[in-house]
Amino acid sequence: MIVADRKPIDEILWMVSDCSKILVVGCKGCVTVCNVGGMKEVGILASTLKIARKKEGKPLEVEEKTLERQCDPEYVEQLRDSYDQYDAVVSMACGVGPQFLSEAYPEQRFLPAVNTTFFGGAVQHGMWEERCAGCGTCIIHYYDGMCPIARCSKSIQHGPCGGSAGGKCEIAPDVDCIWDMIVKKKMEQGRLDDLLMIKAAKDWRTARDGGPRKSIREELLKGEE
Amino acid sequence: MNYVKKTLEELGIEPERVEMFNLSSAMGPRFAEIAKEMTEAIMKLGPSPVIC
Numbered sequence: 366m367i368v369a370d371r372k373p374i375d376e377i378l379w380m381v382s383d384c385s386k387i388l389v390v391g392c393k394g395c396v397t398v399c400n401v402g403g404m405k406e407v408g409i410l411a412s413t414l415k416i417a418r419k420k421e422g423k424p425l426e427v428e429e430k431t432l433e434r435q436c437d438p439e440y441v442e443q444l445r446d447s448y449d450q451y452d453a454v455v456s457m458a459c460g461v462g463p464q465f466l467s468e469a470y471p472e473q474r475f476l477p478a479v480n481t482t483f484f485g486g487a488v489q490h491g492m493w494e495e496r497c498a499g500c501g502t503c504i505i506h507y508y509d510g511m512c513p514i515a516r517c518s519k520s521i522q523h524g525p526c527g528g529s530a531g532g533k534c535e536i537a538p539d540v541d542c543i544w545d546m547i548v549k550k551k552m553e554q555g556r557l558d559d560l561l562m563i564k565a566a567k568d569w570r571t572a573r574d575g576g577p578r579k580s581i582r583e584e585l586l587k588g589e590e
Numbered sequence: 591m592n593y594v595k596k597t598l599e600e601l602g603i604e605p606e607r608v609e610m611f612n613l614s615s616a617m618g619p620r621f622a623e624i625a626k627e628m629t630e631a632i633m634k635l636g637p638s639p640v641i642c
Contacts, residue, residue, distance in 0.1 A: 419640045
């Protein structure tokens with residue numbers, strides 16, 4: 366899922382410094398799963414902001430709401446009756462949330478409370494790792510289910526670079542070299558020769574490099590039979 | 591508890607103002623002892639910067 370980290374409290378306080386009444390809106394999607402923007406975290410952020418502002422002698426009124434998701438119009442619609450009652454709305458959803466809310470309610474200010482980072486999963490409780498770079502042309506079947514685009518620091522596709530040592534990447538001692546892992550797995554599976562296959566240069570146009578992307582499903586568009 | 595203490599610290603409030611103790615409802619004397627300890631600690635720290 367999409368993983369995010371909450372912004373430092375100082376930054377959020379700065380964003381709402383000119384407000385006296387705000388809404389903190391959470392999301393029951395990815396940010397709930399990574400414990401950063403769900404109902405509980407909305408409550409924690411609301412309390413923290415109230416305490417901080419009380420200490421400054423400039424009280425802040427904070428209301429809380431958590432939507433099912435902030436990336437679908439039918440859920441965004443649920444704020445229609447209340448969005449204008451606040452000086453600003455702080456969204457704890459991933460980067461998509463505040464943008465969808467801003468498009469739906471252009472007169473209101475929507476502020477991001479989290480820094481959205483990567484597509485990943487939980488490797489242990491409380492720890493998430495990046496697995497997917499969203500390159501648009503999935504090739505993990507060539508690498509026994511591991512992705513060198515997302516998990517190699519250089520995104521190289523034909524084998525490790527000279528910086529691979531002791532199974533670790535040269536950029537940091539706690540970063541695994543995915544190529545070390547791929548080669549080891551291929552050896553275990555007796556498929557090392559697969560790596561001899563030279564692939565054409567990757568077409569990066571399907572990735573972020575090709576500009577903002579769309580996904581259109583003709584059969585699902587309204588009005589189609 | 592550590593998370594709450596850390597948050598208070600970030601806000602510039604002394605983390606010693608919040609503590610968690612584990613005891614049963616039968617432990618009356620221990621409860622009184624804890625109440626006394628916390629009261630003394632708080633008195634030393636002075637009024638909370640967050641005036642309620």
